[in-house]
Each structure stands twice: as structure tokens, then as C-alpha cells.
């Protein structure tokens with residue numbers, strides 16, 4: 378079979394071996410809850426085994442969002458131990474995507490915030506639509522990026538820009554994301570999928586084993602040892618009053634008041 382359907386994820390493959398993996402939770406802007414992470418894991422198991430799939434394009438359902446982050450309702454229940462554990466589990470899925478033997482392209486079709494930006498950054502190449510928006514708003518929730526963002530953002534945009542983005546939590550639009558190195562290309566919403574498939578076809582003219590080796594060798598030069606630190610600090614922040622205030626404020630649709638406790 379060339380397609381897979383899970384509660385929150387759809388996978389369809391065309392005759393050229395290009396799969397479209399759609400995160401399908403549009404009413405929550407495709408926010409990453411445990412179900413989405415499980416379903417993504419299943420999808421990558423499937424893609425790994427499927428000889429007819431040569432490349433994957435990940436995108437978000439609907440017109441508004443790629444992925445608007447980790448599910449804040451689910452986040453709000455985390456404590457030190459489950460926070461560290463959840464961070465480490467997501468990190469290992471995203472590391473698997475980064476190291477995947479077949480190319481993975483993110484088609485960023487709107488908001489890529491928090492965990493959504495981190496998912497896009499774990500992919501090998503990122504193509505955006507004109508309405509793509511990147512941001513790491515975790516500090517506004519009393520948190521830090523916990524799915525590899527503290528490691529991969531500096532690799533893509535440099536340390537100074539990464540510091541600015543993570544410490545301010547501000548969003549940047551497609552054009553700035555492209556200038557900064559977060560997006561490889563930006564296209565109109567109507568053309569983006571076709572253009573991404575053209576890029577995929579260019580890649581797929583080449584030797585599959587050379588592609589796998591390229592991914593592996595490029596990643597070897599960027600091996601980072603900050604992931605464990607990120608998960609530990611993420612877990613520690615889950616114990617603070619500011620984290621409870623930050624996540625409650627989002628869910629109650631009000632501004633957070635931080636005390637530093």
C-alpha cells in the first residue's frame with residue numbers, strides 16, 4: 378500500500394515515490410500532542426520500510442498552520458519528571474527525522490511555532506509559503522524550546538540570531554526566515570506544493586545511496602551535545618510558578634504575569 382491513515386496523520390505517495398505526510402489536526406492548528414507524535418513515529422516506520430517511497434514532504438492541514446507548537450493543554454500538566462521525559466521522547470523522534478535515510482522536506486504552510494518550528498528544523502530542507510511564520514515562543518510560557526530548538530536554531534541561523542529569536546520569542550515572517558537561513562525558498566500558497574515537488578524531483582534524479590550518505594555526512598559535522606541539557610532544563614522549568622502561570626494564561630486567553638518563581 379502507498380497510503381497510511383492515522384488519527385492525526387495522513388500519508389499519500391505519488392507514482393514518483395514522493396510522499397506527502399500531512400499533520401491533520403487543523404482545529405488545534407496541528408499542535409503536537411502525544412497522539413500526533415505517536416502517529417508521526419508510525420508514519421516514519423512505514424516510510425522506512427516502504428521501498429516505493431523515496432522522499433517525504435511534511436506539511437500541516439489547513440491554510441493557517443504548519444504546526445502551532447506542542448499542545449499547550451497537554452504541556453500544562455507536565456512536572457519535572459514527565460517534562461524531561463516528554464522532551465527526550467520528542468527529541469528522539471526529531472533526531473530520527475534529521476538522520477532519516479531518505480530526504481525529508483518541510484513545507485511550512487503557515488505558523489511554525491515552538492515544537493512546530495523545531496519539527497521543521499529537524500527536516501533536511503524547508504520550503505515556505507508566503508504566509509509562513511517562525512517563532513520560538515516558549516519563554517512566554519515560562520519554558521525553553523524542548524524538542525531540539527536550542528541546538529538546531531543556532532545551526533541554521535547562527536548563534537546571535539538564535540539568541541534573539543529564543544530570548545524575545547518573537548515571530549518572523551517568511552521573507553526574514555528565508556534571509557536568515559531558516560527557509561530554503563518561499564512560494565505563493567497556490568504554487569508551493571508543485572514547487573516543492575519539483576525540488577523533490579531534482580533530488581530524486583540522484584543516486585539514493587549518495588543521498589543517504591550525504592545526509593549522514595552533513596549531520597556528522599553538526600553533532601550537538603546540548604540535547605540532554607535542553608531536556609533537563611525543560612523538565613526543571615516545568616516545576617516553576619512561571620510555567621504554571623504561562624500555560625494557564627494561554628489557556629485562559631490572557632497575558633501572563635511572571636514573578637521569577
Ligand code: CO8
Pocket residue numbers: 404405406408445446447448449450452460463464467488490491492493514515518520521522523524611
Ligand atoms: N496548543 C494547544 N492548542 C493550540 C495551540 C497549541 N500550541 N495553538 C493553537 N491552539 C488552539 C487554540 O487554543 C484554539 O483552540 P480553540 O478554538 O479550542 O480555542 C485553536 O487552536 C485556534 O487557535 P487561535 O484561536 O489561537 O488562532 P489565532 O489565529 O487567534 O492565533 C496563534 C494563532 C498565534 C498561532 C495562536 O494560536 C498561538 O499563539 N498558539 C500558541 C503558540 C505557542 O505558544 N506555541 C508554542 C507552544 S510551546 C512548545 O511548542 C514547546 C515545545 C517543546 C516541548 C518539549 C516537551 C514537551
